[in-house]
Amino acid sequence: MKNIWVILKKEYLTRVKNKTFIVMTFLAPVLIASFYGGAIYLATTGAEDNTVRKVYISSNSDITNIKKNKIDNYLFLKAPVNKDTIYNQIEREEIDAWLDIQDLHVQTLDSAKLIVKKSLSVVQLSNLNKILRDEVHTELLKLSGISQTILDSTEIKGGIKMVEIDKTGALKRSNSELKSGIGFILAMIIYMFIFIYGSMVMRSAIEEKTNRIVEVIVSSVAPFHLMMGKVLGVALVGLTQFLAWIILSFGLLFGIGQFIKPDVGKTGIPPEAMGNNADLAGAQGFDFIQQLQSLPFGQIISIFIIFFLGGYLLYSSIFAAIGAAVNQETDVQQFMLPVSLPLVFGFIIAQSVVFQSPNGNLAKIFSMIPLTSPVVMVVRIPFGVPWSEVLLSATILFATFIFMVWVSAKIYRVGILMYGKKPTWRDFYRWMKQS
Amino acid sequence: MIQVQQIYKYFDDKCVNDNISLEIKQGTIYGLLGPNGAGKTTLIRMLATVTKADKGKILFHNEPLSTKHIPFIGYMPEERGLYRKMTVVDQLLYFAELKGIKRSDAKQEVKHWMNKLDIVEWADKKMEELSKGMAQKIQFVSTILHKPTFLILDEPFSGFDPVNADLVKDLIIDMKNQGTTILFSTHRMDNVEELCDQIAIIHQGKKILDGEIQSVRRSFFKNEYDLTFSSSDVSIPSHFNLANPVKTSINRSEYRVQLTESQSPQELLDFAYNTKSLIGFQEFVPSIHQIFVNQVSTK
Structure with missing residues (x-):
C-alpha cells in the first residue's frame, strides 16, 4: 500500500506542478465557454440561411392575393398561368420553387405540391409547411367570419412556468432548460475527463514501457500497485482540476449574484415576484441566478463525484492495461475504438435523455449499465433521481470497476514486459490466463 | 545466500x-x-x-x-x-x-x-x-x-x-x-x-x-605447457607431444606441449633449460573466454 502512495504522489505532483496543467486549469473553462458561446452564436446567426427564396404560388383560392408579401425568408409571388414559363424560370433559377395548391378550402394540404430545382432541407420544408398551415388556418378562420382584430387579440404569448414543491412544502420555480444544461455540462465533463485523464494513464504506461523504466519499477513494486498508483494519482489530478473549476465557477456565480442584487433591491420588487416580471432584464438575471442557487448543489456535486470517479476508474484501468500491452502509441487505436464506443454511445443517449425524458425507461436502463452509467446518470441528477437508484447504479459501477481492475492488472503484469510484436485481443486473453 | x-x-x-x-x-x-x-x-x-x-x-x-x-x-x-x-x-x-x-x-x-x-x-x-x-x-x-x-x-x-x-x-x-x-x-x-x-x-x-x-x-587444464625460446633453431624432442602449431620468427620460437601422465613438467623444464635459450615457461590453463566459446560451440 505504501508503494501505491509513493507512485500516486509522484504521478500527482509531476502533473500538478506542470505549467501546462496550471495554465489549462484557468484557461480551459474560458476556452470551453467561448467555444460553446461561439458555436451557439453561429448556430443562431451565422448558420442560418438568410437568402430570400422566391416562391410562385398558384391556387384556386384567395391566398395568392393575400400572400404576396415576404414571410420569413419566403417571398410569395402569384404564379403565371403558363406552366412552361414557370418551369423555365425554375430551371434558370430565377424562381426557387412553385407551390401549386389545388384546393385550399379543406383542412388538408395533401394536394399541395412544391416544384423545385434544388431540394429544400428538412427544416426548410417544415418551416414552409408551418407558414402555409398558419396561413390556410387564418384563411379558413376568416372565411368562417372571424375578423383579423379578433385573431390578433386572441393570440397566446409566453409559456408554462414549472413550479416544484420541495420537502418542506415550499414552492420554487423549476427550470428544465437550466437542469438540462447543468446535466449536459456534467456529462460533458465526465466524458471529457475519462478520455483526457484515461489516456493520460495510458500514455504514462506507454512511456514507462518505451523508456524501459518499467523493469526497474516492477522489480521494486508489484505491477498492480504501479497501475493503481498511476490510476489514483491521475484521478486526483482530475479532481484537483475539477475542484479548481468549481471554486472558480461558484466565485463567478455568486459574484454575479451580488452584482445584480443591489439593483433589484432598489426597485423594491420582492424576489418572488421577479419570476413573473419578464420585462426587467435585471430581474430576469436575478431569477436565473436564484433558480441556479436553489438547485441542490450539494447532492449534485456529491453524486457527480461518485460517478466521475467510478467512470474514470473503470475506464482508466482498461486504458492502463492497453497502455501496458502496446509497444508504441500508434498501436493503441485498434484497442481504443471498441473500448471507447460504449462511452460515446452513453454520451449520445445522455443527450437524448436530457431533452426527452430524464426519468424514462431508456434513461433508467442506461444509467445502470456501468460503461454508460457515468454519463447517463449525471444528466439525470438535476431532475431528481431516487437515492435507491443512485445507490444501485453506483454499486454496479464500482463492482465492475473492481472486476475490471483485477482483469486489467493481470494483462498489465504480463503485457508490460512484452516487447516486439503488436499485441492482439487473443494475447490479452492469453496474458490474463497466464498470470 | x-x-x-x-x-x-x-x-x-x-x-x-x-x-x-x-x-x-x-x-x-x-x-x-x-x-x-x-x-x-x-x-x-x-x-x-x-x-x-x-x-x-x-x-x-x-x-x-x-x-x-x-x-x-x-x-x-x-x-x-x-x-x-x-x-x-x-x-x-x-x-x-x-x-x-x-x-x-x-x-x-x-x-x-x-x-x-x-x-x-x-x-x-x-x-x-x-x-x-x-x-x-x-x-x-x-x-x-x-x-x-x-x-x-x-x-x-x-x-x-x-x-x-x-x-x-x-x-x-x-x-x-x-x-x-x-x-x-x-x-x-x-x-x-x-x-x-x-x-x-x-x-x-x-x-x-x-x-x-x-x-x-x-577443470579444463589438459596438462599443456607453453614454451618460448629466444632462438628459432630449437627443436622439441619427439617424445613430447606438440599440442599447437609452432610459432616461429627470427630469434623467437613458441611451442605448446601436452605432457602424458608419465611425463612431469620438471622433465620438460629440464630439456628447455638445457637449450640455453629458454625465455618463457608456463602451464596453459584455458581462459574463461576459451572455455565459453568451446562449450557453446560444441553443444
Missing part, C-alpha cells in the same frame, strides 16, 4: 529455463554467462522478483524469495531508462522510496552519492538535459542507493563508455568488499575473469557448467 533450485520457466511451449540450479555465496561476485537468447535475463528477472518460476524454488537466506525481499535487492536490467522529464534528485528519491527507504534517509544517501561521483551540480537538471554517460551514472546510483545486500546487474557494462565501465567496475568491487553479494551477466569475458568468484554458463536454457572461476579453469 541465494539458492536457485531446479528452476523451470516456459514461454508458451518453449522452455527458456530448463532445470537450472545455482548457489550464490554471500559476499561473492557471480558471473552468469551465455550467448544471446540463452535464458540469462529470464533467470535474472526471477531473481529480481519481476517474474515467477513455473517450477522450482529460489531461496533468499533460506527463505523462499518473495516481494518482502525487495528492499534487499538492487536490480539494473539490461534495457534501462529513466524518466526524462524528472530531475536527477527527484528521480533518485523516487526510486529509493519505492525500495522502502524513508525520504529523509534517501536524501542523505543521494547527497553522499552526488558528492562521491562529483555530480552535485547536476542535481536539479532534468534527465533529458544530461549526456548519456551522466545518465548511466545516475542509473547505477539509483540501483544501489538503498544499499542492497544482493545486487543483480544484467549486462552492466553494455552501453557504458570505457570510463564509466571502469567506474562501475570499481563500484562493484567496493560493494563486494562491503559484503554485498553480486550477480551479473555479461558477454565481456575480461570482466568475468577480473571480477567473478564464481560463474555459470547457460546455453539454450540449460546450465552447462558452473563453479569457482579458478576450479572451472583448472
Whole structure:
C-alpha cells in the first residue's frame, strides 16, 4: 500500500506542478465557454440561411392575393398561368420553387405540391409547411367570419412556468432548460475527463514501457500497485482540476449574484415576484441566478463525484492495461475504438435523455449499465433521481470497476514486459490466463 | 545466500529455463554467462522478483524469495531508462522510496552519492538535459542507493563508455568488499575473469557448467605447457607431444606441449633449460573466454 502512495504522489505532483496543467486549469473553462458561446452564436446567426427564396404560388383560392408579401425568408409571388414559363424560370433559377395548391378550402394540404430545382432541407420544408398551415388556418378562420382584430387579440404569448414543491412544502420555480444544461455540462465533463485523464494513464504506461523504466519499477513494486498508483494519482489530478473549476465557477456565480442584487433591491420588487416580471432584464438575471442557487448543489456535486470517479476508474484501468500491452502509441487505436464506443454511445443517449425524458425507461436502463452509467446518470441528477437508484447504479459501477481492475492488472503484469510484436485481443486473453 | 533450485520457466511451449540450479555465496561476485537468447535475463528477472518460476524454488537466506525481499535487492536490467522529464534528485528519491527507504534517509544517501561521483551540480537538471554517460551514472546510483545486500546487474557494462565501465567496475568491487553479494551477466569475458568468484554458463536454457572461476579453469587444464625460446633453431624432442602449431620468427620460437601422465613438467623444464635459450615457461590453463566459446560451440 505504501508503494501505491509513493507512485500516486509522484504521478500527482509531476502533473500538478506542470505549467501546462496550471495554465489549462484557468484557461480551459474560458476556452470551453467561448467555444460553446461561439458555436451557439453561429448556430443562431451565422448558420442560418438568410437568402430570400422566391416562391410562385398558384391556387384556386384567395391566398395568392393575400400572400404576396415576404414571410420569413419566403417571398410569395402569384404564379403565371403558363406552366412552361414557370418551369423555365425554375430551371434558370430565377424562381426557387412553385407551390401549386389545388384546393385550399379543406383542412388538408395533401394536394399541395412544391416544384423545385434544388431540394429544400428538412427544416426548410417544415418551416414552409408551418407558414402555409398558419396561413390556410387564418384563411379558413376568416372565411368562417372571424375578423383579423379578433385573431390578433386572441393570440397566446409566453409559456408554462414549472413550479416544484420541495420537502418542506415550499414552492420554487423549476427550470428544465437550466437542469438540462447543468446535466449536459456534467456529462460533458465526465466524458471529457475519462478520455483526457484515461489516456493520460495510458500514455504514462506507454512511456514507462518505451523508456524501459518499467523493469526497474516492477522489480521494486508489484505491477498492480504501479497501475493503481498511476490510476489514483491521475484521478486526483482530475479532481484537483475539477475542484479548481468549481471554486472558480461558484466565485463567478455568486459574484454575479451580488452584482445584480443591489439593483433589484432598489426597485423594491420582492424576489418572488421577479419570476413573473419578464420585462426587467435585471430581474430576469436575478431569477436565473436564484433558480441556479436553489438547485441542490450539494447532492449534485456529491453524486457527480461518485460517478466521475467510478467512470474514470473503470475506464482508466482498461486504458492502463492497453497502455501496458502496446509497444508504441500508434498501436493503441485498434484497442481504443471498441473500448471507447460504449462511452460515446452513453454520451449520445445522455443527450437524448436530457431533452426527452430524464426519468424514462431508456434513461433508467442506461444509467445502470456501468460503461454508460457515468454519463447517463449525471444528466439525470438535476431532475431528481431516487437515492435507491443512485445507490444501485453506483454499486454496479464500482463492482465492475473492481472486476475490471483485477482483469486489467493481470494483462498489465504480463503485457508490460512484452516487447516486439503488436499485441492482439487473443494475447490479452492469453496474458490474463497466464498470470 | 541465494539458492536457485531446479528452476523451470516456459514461454508458451518453449522452455527458456530448463532445470537450472545455482548457489550464490554471500559476499561473492557471480558471473552468469551465455550467448544471446540463452535464458540469462529470464533467470535474472526471477531473481529480481519481476517474474515467477513455473517450477522450482529460489531461496533468499533460506527463505523462499518473495516481494518482502525487495528492499534487499538492487536490480539494473539490461534495457534501462529513466524518466526524462524528472530531475536527477527527484528521480533518485523516487526510486529509493519505492525500495522502502524513508525520504529523509534517501536524501542523505543521494547527497553522499552526488558528492562521491562529483555530480552535485547536476542535481536539479532534468534527465533529458544530461549526456548519456551522466545518465548511466545516475542509473547505477539509483540501483544501489538503498544499499542492497544482493545486487543483480544484467549486462552492466553494455552501453557504458570505457570510463564509466571502469567506474562501475570499481563500484562493484567496493560493494563486494562491503559484503554485498553480486550477480551479473555479461558477454565481456575480461570482466568475468577480473571480477567473478564464481560463474555459470547457460546455453539454450540449460546450465552447462558452473563453479569457482579458478576450479572451472583448472577443470579444463589438459596438462599443456607453453614454451618460448629466444632462438628459432630449437627443436622439441619427439617424445613430447606438440599440442599447437609452432610459432616461429627470427630469434623467437613458441611451442605448446601436452605432457602424458608419465611425463612431469620438471622433465620438460629440464630439456628447455638445457637449450640455453629458454625465455618463457608456463602451464596453459584455458581462459574463461576459451572455455565459453568451446562449450557453446560444441553443444
